[in-house]
Amino acid sequence: MVTKRLSREAGHRRKFLAVVDDTPECERAVAYAAERAQSTNGGIVLLFIIEPTDFQQWFGVEKIMREEANATASAALDTMAAKIRDKVGIEPELVVREGSPAEEIHALIDDDQDIAILVLAAGQGKEGPGPLVSAVAGKGQGFSIPVTVVPHSLTDEEIEALA
Numbered sequence: 324m325v326t327k328r329l330s331r332e333a334g335h336r337r338k339f340l341a342v343v344d345d346t347p348e349c350e351r352a353v354a355y356a357a358e359r360a361q362s363t364n365g366g367i368v369l370l371f372i373i374e375p376t377d378f379q380q381w382f383g384v385e386k387i388m389r390e391e392a393n394a395t396a397s398a399a400l401d402t403m404a405a406k407i408r409d410k411v412g413i414e415p416e417l418v419v420r421e422g423s424p425a426e427e428i429h430a431l432i433d434d435d436q437d438i439a440i441l442v443l444a445a446g447q448g449k450e451g452p453g454p455l456v457s458a459v460a461g462k463g464q465g466f467s468i469p470v471t472v473v474p475h476s477l478t479d480e481e482i483e484a485l486a
Contacts, residue, residue: 338366338416339440342428343399346477348444351482353403353474354410356442358486361411367436369403370431371396373421393419432468441466442475 339356352438420427
């Protein structure tokens with residue numbers, strides 16, 4: 324079911340959602356989302372998802388791991404945000420969520436009705452295009468908004484030309 328997005332209504336603007344993680348292709352998705360946001364007078368949301376750990380029975384270990392995961396998330400988002408500010412002059416929204424990546428992306432899209440496009444990047448490894456792209460492409464976990472998949476091999480100049 325497609326829900327009505329608010330990004331076309333007065334006082335709202337279309338936002339591009341990019342997921343930040345430790346994969347090299349994530350930078351390609353962020354770069355494309357930033358360029359598209361700039362060229363369409365939109366916004367960008369950067370999402371970092373912390374996947375749950377199995378140390379819940381050891382409270383002290385779980386607490387330390389959660390703190391480390393939050394520090395990693397903040398550092399990764401801050402790094403990407405600085406690149407976006409320097410490159411296109413947009414202040415991105417930074418979001419950290421904990422849970423299953425597909426579920427958290429769905430939840431954020433439901434929560435923020437201005438998010439109109441999800442931008443993912445395909446990986447270059449022999450294991451395939453990456454778990455998020457695979458989820459969108461084949462497992463019936465489609466999203467209620469369009470998804471743009473950016474090839475990992477695009478240069479900054481090619482991204483600028485396409486965006």
